[in-house]
Amino acid sequence: MKIIHLISGPRNISTAMMYAFAQRSDTTVIDEPFYGYYLKHSDIDHPGKEEILNSMETDPEIVIKNLYSAAKKTPVLFIKDMAKHIQGLNTDFMNKMHNVFLIREPSHIIASFSKVVDHIPEKEIGYSYSLRLYEQLIKKEQNPLVIDSGIVLGDPESSLIKICDALGIEYQSSMLTWQPGPRQEDGIWAKYWYNNVHKSAGLKHKMEKPKDVDEKYYSLYLQSIEYYKELLKHAIK
Template identity: 30%
Template sequence: MLIAMWACPRTRSSAITRAFEQIDDCMVYDEPLHHFSFVDKINYHDIIDFPSDYLSKYYNNSYSNIIEKLIGDLPEGKYFSFQKHMSFHLLPGFDKSWISKVKNCFLIRDPRETIISYWKARKSAGFSWENSESFVGWEEHYRLFKEIENITAQKPIIIDSGDIVKDSRSYLKALCCQLGINFSEKMLFWRPEETNILSWKNTIFEQFREDVINSSGFFQESKEINIPDILVPCINKCMPLYEEMYKHRLQV
C-alpha cells in the first residue's frame, strides 16, 4: 500500500506526518520532491542551508529516481508507505502517471489560518511577503486535486485538518479506513522532539516546524484571527478553492 498525502503550507501536514511516523510498519517520506520545486529559483540554494540528511536522501537524485523509490518495493518490515508532499512541489512539466499507483488524499485547512501562519513563519525567517506569496500553494493544490481526479477517474480523499484537531481519534480512524490501513492509538500521541523524519534543524526554516516537533499530539491554536491588510487579496483568491474542496471533505 502506497499513500500520498498532498498539502499546501501550514495545513498541519507535519503533525499528520508525525502521527504516521508512530506506526512501526509504515515507511514515511517527508516532502521528497522539495528540491525540484525550486529548480528555477536560482538563488534559493544560496540562502537555504539544507540539513545534511535531507540532502543525502534526495538532493542528488533525479526526479525519475525519486519516483522509482516512492513506488518501488517497501523495505523489509514495512507494510505501507506514507508520502507527505506539497502540491506545488510537483511541477507542471513532470510526469504524473505514477500517481495512479498510489492512494491519494488531500489535506486542507482554512486559508485565513494557513496564509496568516505562513506569513508569520516566513516573516520570522527573514522573507518579505513579496517573496513569499508565490509559495502559498493553494492554486497548485486545487489544480493538482482536479488533475488527480482526472488521472484516477475518482475523487481523491479530502480531509480538513480542523476536523482532525477537534476529534483526532474519530477522523484519523476514518482516514485510515478510507486508505485501507489499520488505525493505531499510537497516532494520537508522540514524544516531543523524538522524530527521525522532520529534518530542518539548524536551518532558517527550523521555526516552521518548531511547534510540531516540540508537540506531543494534535493541538488547537488560538481561533482569534486578525487579518493584516497585506494578506487580504491572497486570502480572497484562495477561499473559493478551499470552499470547493471543503464540500467534498471526509465527514464523521
C-alpha cells in the same frame, strides 16, 4: 504495498500528520521528497535553500524511483508532500498511490507562513494547483481523499479512524501521540519550520476559528479561500 501520498499546503499540520503515521507499526514515512526539485526550479528563496539543495536528490525521476523502492520496506509508505513541489511534474507516478489532499482555512496558513517568509505568492499556498490536481485525479477515477485540518483538530481520534478506514488500513491508537522534539524522519529544513510541532506531544483537540489577515495578504486570502471552499466540499466530515 500501500503508498499514501499526502498532498498539502504549507503550515497545515502536515508534519503532525506525518508524525502520526510514523507511530504506526507498519509504516515508513518520507518528508517532502520533491522539496529540492522545487527549490532548484523556482525563484523562491526559503530559509536554508542551499543547504537543502546540497542535501537531497533534485532529479524528480530519481526521487520517484527511490519512493517506490522505499515502499517495499514496510506494508505502508506515507509520503508527506507539498502541492507546490510537484507542480509541473508528470503526475503519472501518482496513479498507484492513495492520494490525500490536506487543506486548512487559509487565514491560519497565511498567519503562520508569514512568520517565516515575508513574500507569499499564491503558488506558495498552492490551493489553485491543488484544486486542479484533485479534478485531474477525479477524471482518472482515482477517488482522492480530502481532509480538512480544522476537522481533524476538532476530533483527532474520530478523524484518524475515518481516514484509516477510507485508506483501507487498520487504525492504531499509537497515532495520537508522540514524544516532543525533533524526529529522525524530519527533513533538514525542520529547524526553520517545525518549532511548534516539536513542542507538541500528539494531535490534541482544538477548535479553529478564522484569524485576522494582515492587509498586505488580503488579496492572497481572497484568492485562496475560493479554492479552499471548493476542496472543502469533498472533505471527510
